[in-house]
Amino acid sequence: xxxDSELVARMQSGDQEAxxxxxxxxxxxxFRLAVSVLGKEFVPEAEDVAxxxxxxxxxxxxxxxxxxxxxSWIYRIAFNxxxxxxxxxxxxxxxxxxxxxxxxxxxxxxxxxxxxTAQRDRALAECIQTLPEVYQSALRLYYWLGAxxxxxxxxxxxxxxxxxxxxxxxxxxxxxxxxxxxxSCD
Amino acid sequence: MTEMExxxxxxxxxxxxxxxxxxxxxxxxxxxxxxxxxxxxxGRGWRPLDRSSRLLLAGYGFVSMVTSAIVMRSxxxxxxxxxxxTLTPLVLAVTRPLWRAARTQGPHAAS
Numbered sequence: 001x002x003x004d005s006e007l008v009a010r011m012q013s014g015d016q017e018a019x020x021x022x023x024x025x026x027x028x029x030x031f032r033l034a035v036s037v038l039g040k041e042f043v044p045e046a047e048d049v050a051x052x053x054x055x056x057x058x059x060x061x062x063x064x065x066x067x068x069x070x071x072s073w074i075y076r077i078a079f080n081x082x083x084x085x086x087x088x089x090x091x092x093x094x095x096x097x098x099x100x101x102x103x104x105x106x107x108x109x110x111x112x113x114x115x116x117t118a119q120r121d122r123a124l125a126e127c128i129q130t131l132p133e134v135y136q137s138a139l140r141l142y143y144w145l146g147a148x149x150x151x152x153x154x155x156x157x158x159x160x161x162x163x164x165x166x167x168x169x170x171x172x173x174x175x176x177x178x179x180x181x182x183x184s185c186d
Numbered sequence: 187m188t189e190m191e192x193x194x195x196x197x198x199x200x201x202x203x204x205x206x207x208x209x210x211x212x213x214x215x216x217x218x219x220x221x222x223x224x225x226x227x228x229g230r231g232w233r234p235l236d237r238s239s240r241l242l243l244a245g246y247g248f249v250s251m252v253t254s255a256i257v258m259r260s261x262x263x264x265x266x267x268x269x270x271x272t273l274t275p276l277v278l279a280v281t282r283p284l285w286r287a288a289r290t291q292g293p294h295a296a297s
Contacts, residue, residue: 016221016224019221019224020217020221023217023220023221024217027212027216027217027220028211028212031210031211031212031216035210040207040210043210046210047212047213047216050212050216050220051216051219051220051223054220054224055220055223055224058224121204124200124201124204125204139201139205140205143201143202143205143206144205144206144207144209145209146209168194171194171197171198171201172194174197174201175193175194175196175197178197184196185193185196185197185199185200
């Protein structure tokens, strides 16, 4: 199997099939990264981001000099583009209420307890939105999309230990924020 | 287990529970659509302006050019200098898209 750098070289000399192969190889991961930045309410926007990332990469491929992995380059474009899109769409009504989606996994005890749990889940979702983008992305990749630390590190372009510390710090911040609002994590 | 560790475990379990939801996937045919669209869209988020925006922009350009010429003339500048300063941006605005279009016809242009 050809390496990414070989495909990039072919693409730079005008071979469209090499571009098709690169899209096939990286589209799923680019989409996962975009969706981890935008969140579960904006999945269609994440799909648009994934498409625009490849269009951008196609137009910018002439300026790509092979310094570093092609995947790191495209993931960086994806992260930055998704953050830009997020700043535009965040005030729009989401496609699906996050609490509804959360409800899928929430157990159903008595109505009072259920309301309390729903309130805490909503508070947690709000707290997550206040974290730095890279923490939010790491949390969604790890807890929602089930990406192992290694994959999260690759997508965010940082070492595995940095991802572990992002997750630890994010958990500490969330725990503190929930406690401040009067909720416990039990 | 220390208090801090127990808190960590608590928030970890809560995150696992509340963030669990259906994992989205790209629709079938996404890759083909991207490859198809490469030939259509110009790069860097460029979009052609609609008719009203073009008219508005042209009107603004014309008014600002005339105003600049009047002001510069009142300051005693010659017509040559006035023409150069007002027409250079116009020439650049017209030639840049043409130059860009010519550049994208190169070996990396989409087929």
